[in-house]
Amino acid sequence: MFEFKIKHKQKGSLARTGSFKTPHGVIQTPVFMPVGTKATVKTLSQNDLKNLDSEIILANTYHLYLRPGEKLIKKMGGLHKWMNWDRPMLTDSGGFQVFSLGNENGYSKDSLPFKTTVKIDENGVEFKSHLDGSKHYFTPEKAMQIEHDLGADIIMAFDECAPADSTKKYFEEAMNRTHNWVIRCKKEHEKLSKKSRTKLPQALFPIVQGGLYKDLRVQSAKFMNDLALPGNAIGGLSVGEGKDKMLEMIETVIPHLSENKPRYLMGVGTPEDLLECVDRGVDMFDCVHPTRMARHGTFWNETGRFAIKKEQFKFDKSPLQKGCTCETCKNYNRSYLRHLIFENEILGLRLMSIHNLHFLLNLMQEIRKQISKGTFKKFKKDFFKKFATKK
Amino acid sequence: MFEFKIKHKQKGSLARTGSFKTPHGVIQTPVFMPVGTKATVKTLSQNDLKNLDSEIILANTYHLYLRPGEKLIKKMGGLHKWMNWDRPMLTDSGGFQVFSLGNENGYSKDSLPFKTTVKIDENGVEFKSHLDGSKHYFTPEKAMQIEHDLGADIIMAFDECAPADSTKKYFEEAMNRTHNWVIRCKKEHEKLSKKSRTKLPQALFPIVQGGLYKDLRVQSAKFMNDLALPGNAIGGLSVGEGKDKMLEMIETVIPHLSENKPRYLMGVGTPEDLLECVDRGVDMFDCVHPTRMARHGTFWNETGRFAIKKEQFKFDKSPLQKGCTCETCKNYNRSYLRHLIFENEILGLRLMSIHNLHFLLNLMQEIRKQISKGTFKKFKKDFFKKFATKK
Numbered sequence: 001m002f003e004f005k006i007k008h009k010q011k012g013s014l015a016r017t018g019s020f021k022t023p024h025g026v027i028q029t030p031v032f033m034p035v036g037t038k039a040t041v042k043t044l045s046q047n048d049l050k051n052l053d054s055e056i057i058l059a060n061t062y063h064l065y066l067r068p069g070e071k072l073i074k075k076m077g078g079l080h081k082w083m084n085w086d087r088p089m090l091t092d093s094g095g096f097q098v099f100s101l102g103n104e105n106g107y108s109k110d111s112l113p114f115k116t117t118v119k120i121d122e123n124g125v126e127f128k129s130h131l132d133g134s135k136h137y138f139t140p141e142k143a144m145q146i147e148h149d150l151g152a153d154i155i156m157a158f159d160e161c162a163p164a165d166s167t168k169k170y171f172e173e174a175m176n177r178t179h180n181w182v183i184r185c186k187k188e189h190e191k192l193s194k195k196s197r198t199k200l201p202q203a204l205f206p207i208v209q210g211g212l213y214k215d216l217r218v219q220s221a222k223f224m225n226d227l228a229l230p231g232n233a234i235g236g237l238s239v240g241e242g243k244d245k246m247l248e249m250i251e252t253v254i255p256h257l258s259e260n261k262p263r264y265l266m267g268v269g270t271p272e273d274l275l276e277c278v279d280r281g282v283d284m285f286d287c288v289h290p291t292r293m294a295r296h297g298t299f300w301n302e303t304g305r306f307a308i309k310k311e312q313f314k315f316d317k318s319p320l321q322k323g324c325t326c327e328t329c330k331n332y333n334r335s336y337l338r339h340l341i342f343e344n345e346i347l348g349l350r351l352m353s354i355h356n357l358h359f360l361l362n363l364m365q366e367i368r369k370q371i372s373k374g375t376f377k378k379f380k381k382d383f384f385k386k387f388a389t390k391k
Numbered sequence: 392m393f394e395f396k397i398k399h400k401q402k403g404s405l406a407r408t409g410s411f412k413t414p415h416g417v418i419q420t421p422v423f424m425p426v427g428t429k430a431t432v433k434t435l436s437q438n439d440l441k442n443l444d445s446e447i448i449l450a451n452t453y454h455l456y457l458r459p460g461e462k463l464i465k466k467m468g469g470l471h472k473w474m475n476w477d478r479p480m481l482t483d484s485g486g487f488q489v490f491s492l493g494n495e496n497g498y499s500k501d502s503l504p505f506k507t508t509v510k511i512d513e514n515g516v517e518f519k520s521h522l523d524g525s526k527h528y529f530t531p532e533k534a535m536q537i538e539h540d541l542g543a544d545i546i547m548a549f550d551e552c553a554p555a556d557s558t559k560k561y562f563e564e565a566m567n568r569t570h571n572w573v574i575r576c577k578k579e580h581e582k583l584s585k586k587s588r589t590k591l592p593q594a595l596f597p598i599v600q601g602g603l604y605k606d607l608r609v610q611s612a613k614f615m616n617d618l619a620l621p622g623n624a625i626g627g628l629s630v631g632e633g634k635d636k637m638l639e640m641i642e643t644v645i646p647h648l649s650e651n652k653p654r655y656l657m658g659v660g661t662p663e664d665l666l667e668c669v670d671r672g673v674d675m676f677d678c679v680h681p682t683r684m685a686r687h688g689t690f691w692n693e694t695g696r697f698a699i700k701k702e703q704f705k706f707d708k709s710p711l712q713k714g715c716t717c718e719t720c721k722n723y724n725r726s727y728l729r730h731l732i733f734e735n736e737i738l739g740l741r742l743m744s745i746h747n748l749h750f751l752l753n754l755m756q757e758i759r760k761q762i763s764k765g766t767f768k769k770f771k772k773d774f775f776k777k778f779a780t781k782k
Binding site: 038040043045075082084314317336346350 | 435459718722727740741742
């Protein structure tokens with residue numbers, strides 16, 4: 001289980017295709033994972049996701065822990081059975097949400113370490129529920145227990161994701177804590193895995209931190225990669241540091257992460273970022289962006305991103321994207337979709353989500369094809385010629 | 392076009408099955424029509440409706456007139472083309488909404504005829520948009536023009552629907568106005584129909600009014616039935632008068648409506664009401680109830696209606712209804728649906744809507760089958776034995 005096989009490597013690039021084996025099936029990489037925060041990818045059914053050829057989806061530990069609680073989900077047979085999703089799944093550890101949502105005073109360096117409702121010590125983190133303000137305490141062990149109860153195929157280690165504007169000193173502290181915590185995660189994960197023989201195996205991925213400092217990032221990448229876990233993740237990026245900085249950090253980290261393990265960049269999901277990061281050796285991505293922007297009436301096509309509410313689409317009989325094979329484009333025109341979004345009709349939210357996910361999943365499929373043919377570099381260049389990147 | 396053929400009659404009942412021919416296909420009666428107020432049956436796609444075997448849907452003239460405007464829809468090729476629905480459709484005339492939504496001071500006898508922002512005269516009705524308070528004026532001719540621009544297969548005459556607690560004097564006034572208006576509707580409809588030879592034919596249905604007074608209802612039924620239009624509708628019921636009163640009025644009206652025209656009872660849609668009214672000779676129904684109650688987390692099964700939020704469903708692994716073949720019941724358990732509704736997740740709203748519409752459309756199919764076998768009376772009795780009616 002959890003074998004990662006590299007299939008093709010692109011010359012002149014770190015891009016590669018591969019496959020990652022999990023108890024619920026094999027994932028083809030590079031892969032984009034739609035986010036199902038509360039065990040549902042917003043507006044879509046599990047059948048919709050299958051029709052979109054989504055091979056793996058993500059769910060959020062923080063949200064499911066708070067409601068309905070991981071014990072309910074465990075009692076119902078685990079996430080897969082409860083929500084009727086028989087393909088691979090990944091859960092995060094709650095690490096990021098504990099700091100971003102669990103902090104009443106917002107998420108920046110000014111809220112750390114004093115002016116905050118999140119209390120971090122070496123043992124774990126106390127935070128307030130964003131739902132009702134109730135106090136909760138997460139430790140690496142607790143995160144592992146929850147993720148074992150949820151039962152996803154890939155589970156993430158509990159990390160501290162420091163705000164992008166933290167000082168170097170704070171980034172280093174947070175990184176060291178994350179390193180100590182991942183050791184405890186691994187230990188607890190191994191204990192829990194041995195405990196039940198009927199349970200399906202789960203893969204634990206560590207998360208590289210270190211903020212925006214190259215030396216810290218290298219240190220963290222080496223530390224995590226040495227843990228002999230089946231994959232590696234890069235956290236704490238795409239949190240407001242700017243695109244150049246993000247790419248610089250990825251370029252710093254990648255050489256220190258084994259080639260024969262999948263590399264997962266957390267929270268990234270625009271077409272431009274996917275292309276740039278695949279080129280730099282990333283294999284897995286997740287982001288709420290495609291579905292969130294869909295619910296705000298924004299869609300992608302081969303020429304860029306557009307707001308459907310614009311006057312120009314009022315009488316537009318064409319689909320969101322010419323030649324697109326998604327359910328939305330096969331059946332509905334821009335004029336009708338514009339009306340649905342104006343009226344905040346649920347069908348509009350769903351149809352826009354279907355198209356945006358199709359666009360991204362289709363792009364990933366195309367990326368895999370181009371890498372396998374050795375033409376990824378040209379494909380990327382051609383894509384950016386047509387696609388107007390938002391500044 | 393617009394032939395109504397009676398297929399089977401139930402002995403000891405006024406129930407019958409039939410078919411009604413329209414330009415977009417034949418409707419099997421008795422039929423329930425899901426309501427797509429703003430050219431979308433809330434939460435569902437047109438494919439969802441086809442999967443539910445919905446033969447006809449309804450859209451609201453008042454809402455579409457205000458936004459996006461009937462001229463836009465006409466320019467886009469009419470409702471069918473714009474929203475990609477190739478089966479029969481019906482539009483109301485805006486009559487009911489003008490009085491209920493167009494009245495800032497609520498909808499009761501106290502708001503009529505003086506304390507109201509709706510101004511009724513013999514020529515038409517001035518009302519305020521519920522969206523922005525802007526003033527609008529509907530006449531019978533205007534309603535016909537809008538409905539012709541929308542292009543549904545069946546269009547409704549413009550009527551005055553007086554509040555259920557009106558005086559007899561006011562009911563009579565409103566009825567007489569409605570009678571004058573239907574003549575004008577018919578004239579305008581004929582004029583508009585002749586104007587364009589390429590347009591598909593539309594069937595105009597008049598609406599019987601008369602409030603809760605038998606003599607008025609008989610007078611109105613005779614008047615409408617004599618108009619030589621292809622169907623008849625009964626309006627102004629199910630607006631708070633109580634079930635016994637509603638059934639009494641239906642029993643009063645039906646004998647005066649030709650057997651060889653379909654009879655449409657407007658705004659009715661609980662399983663109990665459908666059974667009772669089919670038994671009394673009604674052929675067509677519409678109501679927002681199944682989809683609205685779904686969005687509030689309430690569902691039907693063969694034993695009654697239930698709120699999914701109840702504690703008892705927390706760990707319930709069974710579908711909403713045992714043996715149900717809808718997408719919701721085939722794929723999801725009550726525990727997961729309860730979670731989705733608690734979290735106000737859109738998937739939950741859609742899955743509950745699918746089940747409730749399936750329940751009602753399936754009930755109508757079963758009713759048609761039972762009438763064709765001559766066993767409707769027994770079926771109705773058996774249904775009520777199991778089904779706990781809400782008092």
